[in-house]
Amino acid sequence: MSVDRACRGDAALVTTAQVDQASEKGPSWDELQVGLVVGPLHYTITEEMIADFCAALPVAEKPYQSSSGAASVMPPTLLATDYIPLLKGHLELGWGLMARHSMKVLRPVKVDDKVTVRGKITDKYEKKGRHYWTLQYDVTNSSGQVCSQSTISCSVD
Amino acid sequence: MSTKPLASEFDMSQQAIDAFGALIGKRVPALRRPRGTGHHADVEAAKSVGLRGPVAYSLHYYAHVSHLMAERFGERWFNGGEISVAFIKPVCAGDRVFVKVGERDVQRPPESSEDRLVFQADVFNQLNELVAAGHVSIPK
Numbered sequence: 572m573s574v575d576r577a578c579r580g581d582a583a584l585v586t587t588a589q590v591d592q593a594s595e596k597g598p599s600w601d602e603l604q605v606g607l608v609v610g611p612l613h614y615t616i617t618e619e620m621i622a623d624f625c626a627a628l629p630v631a632e633k634p635y636q637s638s639s640g641a642a643s644v645m646p647p648t649l650l651a652t653d654y655i656p657l658l659k660g661h662l663e664l665g666w667g668l669m670a671r672h673s674m675k676v677l678r679p680v681k682v683d684d685k686v687t688v689r690g691k692i693t694d695k696y697e698k699k700g701r702h703y704w705t706l707q708y709d710v711t712n713s714s715g716q717v718c719s720q721s722t723i724s725c726s727v728d
Numbered sequence: 729m730s731t732k733p734l735a736s737e738f739d740m741s742q743q744a745i746d747a748f749g750a751l752i753g754k755r756v757p758a759l760r761r762p763r764g765t766g767h768h769a770d771v772e773a774a775k776s777v778g779l780r781g782p783v784a785y786s787l788h789y790y791a792h793v794s795h796l797m798a799e800r801f802g803e804r805w806f807n808g809g810e811i812s813v814a815f816i817k818p819v820c821a822g823d824r825v826f827v828k829v830g831e832r833d834v835q836r837p838p839e840s841s842e843d844r845l846v847f848q849a850d851v852f853n854q855l856n857e858l859v860a861a862g863h864v865s866i867p868k
């Protein structure tokens with residue numbers, strides 16, 4: 572399918588583009604193995620990360636601030652784009668279409684929390700001539716508690 | 729919806745797309761890309777694959793849905809919120825984006841238990857085209 576068709580609004584097609592994020596060529600969809608574990612990525616969540624995220628959207632930081640006005644809780648979707656670094660070297664994202672993203676927010680991630688992001692390829696399939704992959708990925712805190720669980724399905728050309 | 733519908737709108741400017749994309753590179757420097765390149769920033773690259781212009785990151789407006797829930801429900805969103813959105817059409821630089829939660833009746837997802845409040849989540853562009861849709865929920 573061309574993206575042109577997507578832009579013309581073919582309702583039968585699932586179509587938001589998510590594009591060549593990785594500059595280096597990686598393995599193809601054919602080589603992708605269901606069950607592949609990806610990550611971990613490690614971060615310490617900072618006030619700056621929250622401020623940058625809110626500024627980029629752009630939205631007010633207030634829902635994520637403590638009564639003192641300092642950022643205290645990470646916006647739950649701040650690490651949602653981590654599917655990109657998780658898949659780096661495992662799948663050439665190239666040109667593709669994001670079909671769906673789902674997230675369960677189980678507990679808040681606080682400023683200064685050290686978190687780990689890990690994922691697993693849970694499905695790959697063909698639909699209407701396109702190749703899709705599904706990744707589940709979790710954010711856990713330093714106590715090993717799962718803070719959020721995400722599932723993303725995208726096509727890749 | 730048991731509360732007033734939630735809504736926000738914003739311009740998906742090229743600057744906004746660049747700012748959102750830069751977050752990834754700031755977190756993971758190996759993924760930094762030269763400014764103005766790729767289908768998120770380069771008009772010609774975007775048009776070469778049939779887009780009207782540089783395409784936005786779908787997780788950008790997805791984040792706005794989550795933000796509306798954080799604004800309204802706070803701790804209830806941070807402790808048990810759920811979101812699921814399907815992306816229907818691309819959003820491009822220069823589009824106006826309208827995010828709406830709870831404005832129309834939701835078709836309760838089959839996996840959702842009765843002890844959750846479930847709301848429809850929709851994203852429209854300036855042509856009133858539905859570009860993304862799904863649902864959000866919190867524990868009752």
